[in-house]
Amino acid sequence: MADIRLVRGDLVPPERAPRRHLISISDLTRDDVERILGTAKTLARSLEREVKKLPTLRGRTVVNLFYESSTRTSSSFELAAKRLSADTMTIRAAGSSVDKGESLKDTALTLSAYDPDVIVIRHPQIGAPQLVARYTGASVINAGDGKHQHPTQALLDLYTMEEALGRLEGLHVAIVGDVLHSRVARSLVQALTLVGARSTLVAPPTLLPRGIEALGCETSTDIGSIAAADVVYVLRMQQERMEAGEAFVPSLREYSARWGVTPERLRPGQKVMHPGPMNRGVEIDPRVADAADALIESQVRSGLVVRMAVLYDLLTTGPVAVAADAMSVA
């Protein structure tokens, strides 16, 4: 195991990479995913030290642009950038020019005037990160665009699964709940397929998008089918994305009775994950959320190192081997 010694070498920031974005898991190859997860592991060890800050991205600027509420994602991106010594700036729609009707294009142009290296964007509309990428010279990271993609969530979920189960290849993950409105589900299915894992989407028929099997997953409307999986990944019922009067399920009571993840529906030893925020008592029984087999807090911890790894990966030229060199000089 390479030990990380922090020294003169990392005072020199790595060479600037050709501009890349992380907008969708479909932008990545298996090698990309493995490299990022490898970098995350290396970085995780650096966080075990007393001084948790690395000078790797000193002088770089990371802008977080959040048009939707977020606790986990925005805080972990901000902390990830800070741990790598980048300058960070977080802009939220409320209280900004967006409130005054500024278009996304104009906001992108305005922020680009500061010449940021990375713009992390969360937006309620599909396609917002592509639009920003068109009007900025920065690398764009999609931190969630509508129901489309949330690639860093999928990467941190892979990291968490590998940490807990020791492998990804051949793993079977049941993804349960409101698939229709879930960018997490779409990103995760693609990411699992990429690394050779299996996924089964389990949901009421009205919350399973028609044609989703083309992503390479199986589907089921029977909650009993989660028993076969190594990991049960519970999705949040996204009531905020459902228009009033649009009854995807007759009631939340019926939903939790039929599809809620309860201790009775799990096998002993099955790992349970949830991207948060949870609706306890709706999609997940509180006893499940608090059980020892729940990896929900690990997911949050993984979020930090994986987002550090993504920032590092986008802003440096090399794979993890080079990264380790850049970080350890005798």
Add this chain to the structure above:
Amino acid sequence: MIAPLHAKPGPAAQLWITGARVLDPGEGIDATLDVVVENGLIARIEPSGSSRATNGHRVVEAAGLVLAPAFVDPHVHLRTPGREDEETIASGTAAAAAGGYCAILAMPNTDPVVDSAAVLGALVELAREEAVIPTGFMAAISKGQAGHELTEMAELADAGAAGFTDDGRPVVAAGLLRRALQYGAVAGRPLALHCEEPTLSRDGQMHEGAVSAELGFTGYPSVAESVMVGRDLALAAYEDRSVHLMHLSARESVDLLRGAKAAGLRASGEVTPHHLCLTDEAVRSLDSNVKMNPPLRAEEDRQALLAALRDGTIAAIATDHAPHARHEKEAPFEAAPFGVTGLETAFAVLYTRLVETGVLPLELVLERMSAGPARALGLPVPRIGTGEPANLVLLDLGAAWQVQENGFRSRSVNSWLLGETLHGAVRLTVAGGQVAFEA
């Protein structure tokens, strides 16, 4: 009742078009001929080089070019009144002329809606001042296109309405559509229907299928169109009235139309160049210029549309030219409005993507862009025949050109073809006996 097409008066064309391959599929003409236009009418059609006297005609050397009946577009949004920043009658008809069109029909979903003789009258006046080619105005079926009360269809027809449609939205209430079919007989103008069941298309951003599932967009399923096509055809059959179905996109819709026609219903349908050339796969780009209503559908739908165009189930190609302000289209896909421009690229894209590749014969495309739509909407059919009004387009099939923002006569640039190189350029358009465009 006045004629339903209106244009700015101008000098009648005096042309001697020499040596072109004259191609009028409807008249069975395909030969190298000279066409002489006098006072805006086709005076003589003769073997090339047989006559020398010019009589003050302008000579157009057209060897190597194709001369065909000019195009008719039954479905154009001119955005006037209300959104003159996006299109005006002058800019929209100039775009149409540059695309080879000799007649277009403008949709009534403007602000205010064309639902009264007063609004229609103002448009007719404006067209007489600035329309470069003969332009017809469709009036709304329901007041304010709100779907509740019929417009004064008889008075609107007298004031020059070319027909009736609530295009942009469907006639949701079956009872109202039945009234429109019954009462429309008095007006004597065609009824054109936008078929969309709004509780099924609800919030839909693109075709429902594997691509929408992957991208996360709310799907706008084919059945949202076909269920309304079925309903509208059933009502038309019951009332024994003809209907024109706009911008068909789904295989099931085409099957229903074919069946209704076989059963004797007088119904027609139209299809756009984008539905003939693209599928929902194009939406992966998340480019707001591939967002339209109805949405781009699956390959099997596209093939069904091509088959319907070949067998005549669909007799008309319509652009559904829908200009949008740049700042409104420069938005995330989900926030951008539906619609793309098409007048200036329609022939060239069909020629490049479908004729040159052998999917459709040139004659068929020419017919479905001209006589087909004219018949469907009850407009004069452009013909190359002695004594006919000159409605001609001269095409350079060998010319390659690039679609560029600064090349449009339209005020809007929301084309799905920006940056593409197309083959087939319009060199000359004669519309209603006047030279409307010359490259």
